[in-house]
Amino acid sequence: IRQAHPDVTIVGSDVVPATLDYAQQSQLVDDVTTDFSTAAVTADVIILAGPVAVICDDLATLATLSLKPQVVITDVGSTKQTVLAAARPLQQRGLAFVGGHPMAGSHKSGVMAGRADLFENAYYFLVPGLAPKAAVQQLQALLVGTHVKWLTVTPKQHDRLVGQLSHLPHVVAAALVNQTQQALADSPLGLRLAAGGFKSITRIASADPTMWQSILLNNGQVVTSQLQAYIDQLAAIKAAIEQQDAPQINAFFAAAKTTRDHLGPEHLGSLPNFFDLFLNIPDQTGAIADVTQRLAAAGLSLVNIHILEIREEVDGVLQVTFGDAATRDQAASVLQQADYQIVRRN
């Protein structure tokens, strides 16, 4: 929004003060508040972006306020049936609520994980419900800088599609990590021996548990039935292996390969995920150059570098972004050897 509409005033509201400090100091927003209701009554557009349960609570709060009659309210929550139900009192009052959901993101959470190009080329579901066309168009114009592909659906269509393509995979990834952890508990190196296969299928198990708790509680019926169909697939391949049914095993993998090969990277939606290192740097000239020179000398290329001044100590925090986790971890070793303190990696 900021890049496409520099004149728009953006007020950020959150319950975590450090998040508000970061948003303000990085100039992501013009102003911050913890008083959602007071900010809401003066807003022309309200974008709800907490966990789904919080979005539903916020919609209930908004229904009690004297909002501007022309306000456009939207959300980015990962489920839509319960969100649209929570928005009904607002829609019945004639206020415009347009449900939204960008089909992009990552296993990271928090304000620091955001990027201006996060949604580029991704599908963005719109669920207008009773909202007038003009409100939908106003929202699309505001979000033009996201460069998304819009897709209008009903809440039911949304939850079925996203249950299968996002919610079920998160359950599968987390279950596999938990089961592997238990199965290898007696092995000294255990999970650390995992190569690309395990890491590719389980990246999303690093996602925020609070967010996923909320998603599954709000799309439970859909996901449990999809989970049963998935369990049936597992049972079928288990039986084929037990029976040494070679053609059946081959057919299982061949069908999956054909489908997956047609889902080229160009169809995958958003840009690839990036991997961050946060380190303390002294507040002195040449400090950033020292970091970049050490990484260049070690042959490690970085994607982006960003100075964060979110704390009141003398040191600043530098966010260095890499294209893959291995390069980030090598960079961490190189910098630690030079006495840099790594604050966090994600």
Ligand SMILES: NC(=O)c1ccc[n+]([C@@H]2O[C@H](COP(=O)([O-])OP(=O)(O)OC[C@H]3O[C@@H](n4cnc5c(N)ncnc54)[C@H](O)[C@@H]3O)[C@@H](O)[C@H]2O)c1
């Ligand atoms: N992560 C993804 O890949 C992704 C993609 C599309 C949609 N979504 C949806 O977007 C929403 C936000 O997800 P995210 O990944 O940006 O999470 P996030 O944790 O990065 O951001 C959520 C923010 O909401 C704040 N918050 C929590 N409770 C609050 C409350 N009661 N009042 C005000 N603020 C509160 C948190 O402090 C945090 O800053 C969720 O509904 C999620 O389902 C996530």
Ligand SMILES: O=C(O)C(=O)C[C@]1(C(=O)O)C=C[C@@H](O)C=C1
């Ligand atoms: O790429 C990831 O890590 C994501 O989990 C993003 C993802 C997804 O499942 O695809 C997660 C939740 C959303 O509602 C939409 C997108």
